[in-house]
Amino acid sequence: MRITTPNLFSRTRTKHLPPTRHLSTSPPPILSIQNATFYLHHPSLSSPSSPPNPPFFPNLTLTLPSLSSPHQTWAILSPSSIIRTLFLQILRGQHLCFPPTARSHPYLTSRHQVPDTAISYVGFNGERQRFGGAYLSARYESRVEETDFSLRMYLTGIEGLNPGEEVVRERTPERGVLERVVKDLELERFLESPVSLLSNGQSRRARIGRALLAGGGRGTEMLCLDAPFIGLDPFVSKHISSVLQRLAEANAPRIVLSLRPQDVIPEWITHIVYAGEDGKVDALGPKEEVFRYLKQQYEDIEQSPVSRQNPEHDLDPKLVEIREVGRHLSEKGDFEADPTEPQTTSIPILSRDGYPQTDTSTTPLGAPVVEMEGVNIKYGSTSVLGNWTQSTTSSGNPTSGLWWTVRQGQRWGIFGPNGSGKTTLLSLVTSDHPQTYSAPVRIFQRSRLPTPGEPGITIFDIQARMGHSSPEVHALFPKNLSVRRTLESAWSDTPIMKPKLDGEAGRRVDACLSWFKAELNPNPPSNSAALSPSIEVKLGNGNLDWATNILFGELSFSSQRVLLFLRATIRNPEIVILDEAFSGMDDLVRDKCLLFLSRGETMRLHYHETGPRPVEVDVEMGAGNGDRVAIRGLMEHQALLVVSHSRQEVPGCVREWICLPEAGMGTPPRMGRWDGPVELSARRWSEVWGLEGESSPG
Numbered sequence: 001m002r003i004t005t006p007n008l009f010s011r012t013r014t015k016h017l018p019p020t021r022h023l024s025t026s027p028p029p030i031l032s033i034q035n036a037t038f039y040l041h042h043p044s045l046s047s048p049s050s051p052p053n054p055p056f057f058p059n060l061t062l063t064l065p066s067l068s069s070p071h072q073t074w075a076i077l078s079p080s081s082i083i084r085t086l087f088l089q090i091l092r093g094q095h096l097c098f099p100p101t102a103r104s105h106p107y108l109t110s111r112h113q114v115p116d117t118a119i120s121y122v123g124f125n126g127e128r129q130r131f132g133g134a135y136l137s138a139r140y141e142s143r144v145e146e147t148d149f150s151l152r153m154y155l156t157g158i159e160g161l162n163p164g165e166e167v168v169r170e171r172t173p174e175r176g177v178l179e180r181v182v183k184d185l186e187l188e189r190f191l192e193s194p195v196s197l198l199s200n201g202q203s204r205r206a207r208i209g210r211a212l213l214a215g216g217g218r219g220t221e222m223l224c225l226d227a228p229f230i231g232l233d234p235f236v237s238k239h240i241s242s243v244l245q246r247l248a249e250a251n252a253p254r255i256v257l258s259l260r261p262q263d264v265i266p267e268w269i270t271h272i273v274y275a276g277e278d279g280k281v282d283a284l285g286p287k288e289e290v291f292r293y294l295k296q297q298y299e300d301i302e303q304s305p306v307s308r309q310n311p312e313h314d315l316d317p318k319l320v321e322i323r324e325v326g327r328h329l330s331e332k333g334d335f336e337a338d339p340t341e342p343q344t345t346s347i348p349i350l351s352r353d354g355y356p357q358t359d360t361s362t363t364p365l366g367a368p369v370v371e372m373e374g375v376n377i378k379y380g381s382t383s384v385l386g387n388w389t390q391s392t393t394s395s396g397n398p399t400s401g402l403w404w405t406v407r408q409g410q411r412w413g414i415f416g417p418n419g420s421g422k423t424t425l426l427s428l429v430t431s432d433h434p435q436t437y438s439a440p441v442r443i444f445q446r447s448r449l450p451t452p453g454e455p456g457i458t459i460f461d462i463q464a465r466m467g468h469s470s471p472e473v474h475a476l477f478p479k480n481l482s483v484r485r486t487l488e489s490a491w492s493d494t495p496i497m498k499p500k501l502d503g504e505a506g507r508r509v510d511a512c513l514s515w516f517k518a519e520l521n522p523n524p525p526s527n528s529a530a531l532s533p534s535i536e537v538k539l540g541n542g543n544l545d546w547a548t549n550i551l552f553g554e555l556s557f558s559s560q561r562v563l564l565f566l567r568a569t570i571r572n573p574e575i576v577i578l579d580e581a582f583s584g585m586d587d588l589v590r591d592k593c594l595l596f597l598s599r600g601e602t603m604r605l606h607y608h609e610t611g612p613r614p615v616e617v618d619v620e621m622g623a624g625n626g627d628r629v630a631i632r633g634l635m636e637h638q639a640l641l642v643v644s645h646s647r648q649e650v651p652g653c654v655r656e657w658i659c660l661p662e663a664g665m666g667t668p669p670r671m672g673r674w675d676g677p678v679e680l681s682a683r684r685w686s687e688v689w690g691l692e693g694e695s696s697p698g
């Protein structure tokens with residue numbers, strides 16, 4: 001049974017909080033929205049057979065000043081990536097506004113500018129693709145194509161081979177502007193390098209720099225940055241935040257950010273718009289006021305008599321949302337929630353993927369699947385991985401290069417600052433890196449080159465025994481494969497080759513599609529919420545035709561990430577590599593994937609009054625479900641390698657960790673072992689970053 005608390009959210013009208021006074025001599029606002037509602041398609045064209053076309057931000061009233069005292073800098077805070085992006089797009093004049101005159105850009109109009117060019121948007125989905133989309137192996141070729149453009153060319157937008165004089169004049173930044181932006185973003189040493197070589201963190205900074213320099217650095221009045229801190233290490237995040245603060249406070253340009261509830265909200269953000277998953281703005285105004293409102297909502301839910309009397313029942317989705325947002329904000333110290341009465345419950349605390357605070361269980365370790373014995377990866381004279389001496393467990397003596405062994409049954413977290421070599425390390429495991437041939441690396445106990453009495457292992461052997469999801473795989477994945485074919489491609493050598501499927505493979509594909517249909521089917525039938533996936537599978541009710549008709553490229557970014565995560569894990573391969581695999585997913589979707597990674601179809605997350613809790617599916621369905629389970633999660637013969645910059649995205653099963661040093665430091669990597677899931681202990685995360693005793697870096 002589902003409990004709703006109708007009165008809690010009866011205030012569906014936006015909470016408008018007191019406005020800041022504008023200077024009497026102020027120029028007109030840069031954006032004015034007066035009681036407007038937005039649509040993706042014209043509402044009069046909607047028919048019962050057309051895709052859903054809900055109104056967004058209904059009856060929104062919002063004014064962004066072009067200049068104000070005290071200074072205002074706005075951010076949109078939402079748990080939904082789609083809503084965050086839509087909001088920023090709406091600021092730029094995109095999407096249909098009703099009534100059409102309700103949205104205007106008076107400041108731009110007074111200067112004969114148009115939002116399309118004067119307001120820039122920088123999103124961070126599919127970054128690699130925009131950098132030329134070379135496959136990962138191409139990134140490591142020692143000779144880069146001469147036509148590959150340099151970071152300097154990318155930043156100015158002068159990328160063609162023979163740009164016209166006018167283009168060059170228009171795009172060349174004023175003297176000193178390029179140098180300042182490059183210095184601020186710490187990109188000086190990469191200026192003449194091909195952009196295809198940049199790490200994820202470096203390319204993120206490059207994209208911000210390019211937006212700042214658009215039109216020669218003269219044209220951008222406002223810069224909308226969509227979740228700019230995803231994928232950045234805590235130190236780079238701090239640095240970029242201070243650069244943005246300086247720009248925002250100088251109005252050069254004005255900055256609007258989108259933020260996830262778990263992001264550190266920069267101190268210099270003064271105003272917030274909070275919009276829920278349903279696309280409605282619940283509150284907007286000065287940050288402190290919005291926090292006060294969210295805190296009140298959060299505490300109302302925590303103390304709601306309706307849900308307290310029924311702690312074992314699922315909560316209404318809106319309550320789940322506010323509760324999750326409130327939990328993130330109070331954990332980060334954005335507000336201090338009043339302690340609720342302790343719950344008398346005998347249920348032990350578990351991470352969202354079902355691991356206890358201190359985990360005493362042991363997974364038997366099997367054979368080594370990755371062995372690195374003194375790896376040092378260099379380009380010319382610059383070493384990017386392994387430029388250190390390290391004590392090895394075998395000899396105990398300091399030896400040069402990276403020494404690292406991964407065994408079956410181990411779950412590793414690979415951490416380190418942006419540019420420290422995490423992706424390079426994984427490219428040696430997947431054998432995408434050409435130096436895998438010469439470096440002392442053994443995969444599945446074999447080298448790439450033959451050794452006396454033993455043939456070398458081929459790339460097809462290696463990749464058939466691995467599942468891999470990463471931003472690079474995502475950027476290059478063929479967009480025209482159907483949802484079903486995407487999953488089936490786990491059984492083929494390359495995504496476009498015909499997969500070799502058997503009955504078991506088909507059963508697994510169907511199980512994933514049923515379990516994740518809410519996340520993967522953008523046009524669910526109206527009655528689809530009635531049954532939980534496990535019950536639907538049991539009853540054989542699930543019609544999965546949609547998965548053959550919908551293409552990978554038609555899904556949202558978050559759903560594409562879900563699909564690639566499933567493709568990496570569906571076969572239970574010997575090595576699973578999840579490189580930033582959960583970044584860009586919305587919180588609740590990510591939690592569902594994390595639980596599926598470890599427990600497959602055997603557990604489901606329930607959102608109770610006492611918080612989200614994984615429960616055995618057998619309990620939900622009655623005993624006897626065991627024989628119907630096609631996917632049970634990670635198994636003993638598998639090794640897991642995870643790269644993430646965000647604690648929330650690290651699976652609860654990860655125990656071993658390695659933290660690579662900042663490039664050029666010459667210090668060895670630090671390694672350790674956690675005694676439980678990192679989700680339940682900020683101390684464990686601080687340990688990785690060498691910050692014990694300090695507040696958690698995120």
Ligand SMILES: Nc1ncnc2c1ncn2[C@@H]1O[C@H](COP(=O)(O)OP(=O)(O)OP(=O)(O)O)[C@@H](O)[C@H]1O
Pocket residue numbers: 139140141142197198199200201202379384416417418419420421422423424425663
């Ligand atoms: N072919 C190449 N030539 C020169 N330098 C390269 C090449 N390929 C990668 N690099 C450099 O190697 C360093 C390590 O990059 P890598 O992508 O492995 O870092 P990372 O730890 O994964 O970073 P992030 O967290 O930002 O994703 C970076 O400074 C990158 O610019």
